[in-house]
């Protein structure tokens with residue numbers, strides 16, 4: 199087949215769903231009012247006010263006496279639920295939290311009852327009237343004090359201890375990134391409706407399959423009996439990937455009342471009702487020669503998890519094994535079970551944590567040796583992936599450094615810390631490397647071309663903000679040879695063909711390839727029909743020589759010879775053509791990662807310790823960029839998020855009772871416009887043909903990974919103070 203002209207891909211398209219979103223017509227989970235004989239009623243969760251223990255008494259009489267209250271459900275009156283094993287839905291080793299199945303309290307804020315009422319206000323008020331007595335114990339919530347689980351995950355090559363002993367330069371540091379909560383704008387929300395033993399769920403989710411399988415398992419019904427619908431997601435960053443306990447509560451409430459139930463977790467309940475990025479203690483030891491070539495690196499990590507599940511991140515161990523040339527490596531990764539709810543991936547999971555430690559450590563080494571931080575990294579740039587011996591599919595990290603240094607003006611930097619002032623402000627610059635592995639997943643997409651020349655493409659993926667609706671429309675439009683306005687892409691429904699989880703930055707690569715495959719097949723079908731149709735101007739033409747533009751098939755080198763899809767279908771009495779796109783990624787023989795180099799300039803008030811980011815630049819090797827405007831939204835959004843991780847975000851627990859003390863957006867700080875400086879992203883555009891047929895490596899996660907260490911390194915350069923804890927606050931600089 200002739201390659202299709204690319205008109206939509208690569209164009210800075212605005213979001214196709216933008217108007218719906220800004221005019222309030224996009225309906226998120228909490229906006230759903232399912233039709234039917236029964237009005238939707240409201241569920242409000244009562245959460246535990248102790249951090250560990252047992253419920254000894256529960257008094258619901260005052261709550262039940264309130265007008266409008268339909269029911270209060272808790273462990274004394276809840277039915278026993280099957281909770282069949284469900285390793286899908288991102289459930290973890292251990293036992294998932296079983297709602298209202300026993301009297302145990304495992305963490306502060308655990309759901310212990312739910313009130314269902316005809317209005318939200320009645321449910322909220324009644325929830326406040328439920329009184330519960332506990333036999334409470336002091337919870338263990340402090341990572342630095344609790345013992346780790348028995349068996350650490352380990353990795354070793356060479357002899358790191360021996361190499362460290364003989365290294366001319368040795369450093370040892372411990373870094374402590376804080377617990378962070380995703381805090382997407384949209385709250386977690388679910389509407390559940392039963393029709394007999396069939397359940398429909400309107401949910402905030404990054405993967406409609408996840409709540410489907412979880413509810414089927416928890417209620418002991420076939421997965422086909424559960425339909426999950428999720429057309430819009432108002433941000434998620436990883437926290438709408440797992441199916442959290444509140445969806446089971448909503449479904450249970452709907453079943454017990456016989457009414458459709460809406461359950462919206464409050465902002466406060468987000469801090470214990472769903473997951474979070476765990477806090478870590480990350481000790482790095484490194485040895486190098488005097489020219490900065492690494493001889494050894496050790497990584498010893500401790501990370502919090504819950505007592506009932508073990509959360510271990512993929513991405514924390516990989517960078518220590520393959521980012522730099524390091525002959526001797528040793529790693530131990532210990533999870534520490536605490537009386538907390540279970541953590542979960544948050545944007546750039548694992549890699550972000552490790553980058554803060556490793557990229558800070560590299561900056562410390564550069565300073566120790568008097569070598570430029572970029573030069574130090576260049577000297578340790580590997581030829582292949584040393585963890586596997588595999589070649590890199592593409593690794594344009596040197597270009598990221600070179601372009602970044604030039605565009606940022608890195609050469610103007612005086613390397614001495616505390617060497618640059620601007621009035622009261624100490625000015626510093628820093629950089630860090632970013633990486634994220636290229637994930638791909640299998641799935642399908644249905645493509646339908648109607649006789650009116652418009653197309654509908656459907657796949658059960660999600661759009662939590664990156665712009666899946668738009669980028670898939672771009673891919674489909676070019677592959678079908680249609681204008682963008684003639685293509686509709688739909689997602690977020692288990693009734694659609696299956697798609698991989700909308701996480702791990704794999705949607706563009708995976709669903710993009712799937713959509714392209716389906717549209718290619720459909721275009722071929724139409725062309726074959728035309729060249730075999732004696733009434734078509736394309737009759738007898740080699741199908742290989744036909745391209746489609748603006749809905750019109752024509753001979754590539756003779757645009758006058760052709761006809762439209764509409765003419766072809768109408769003449770053949772076909773009201774539509776349909777094709778199924780699919781892709782299953784093969785085993786790769788290469789090491790596939792997206793990379794980046796992040797540069798930051800900060801000002802630190804010399805007397806007050808205030809840190810202000812003044813400008814930031816990210817240069818990314820993420821493979822082919824399908825949608826430059828959306829890519830910028832991702833990259834700039836992640837820089838804002840990274841400012842949060844570096845300087846503001848910190849979930850604070852009171853270790854006396856396990857309560858989260860800043861469970862709101864006034865005390866849990868996220869960057870606002872005044873925190874956000876001049877920012878720019880550059881893409882080292884270029885395909886990665888080993889990753890997938892459309893050459894994409896994925897951008898959503900890598901863009902966050904290097905931001906916090908770039909800022910931390912800039913703070914060191916500005917002040918001469920090395921802060922190894924996140925967030926870096928005024929107190930830590932005084």
Ligand code: MOS
Nearest residue numbers: 436544545701702
């Ligand atoms: Mo992302 S943490 O894989 O949603």
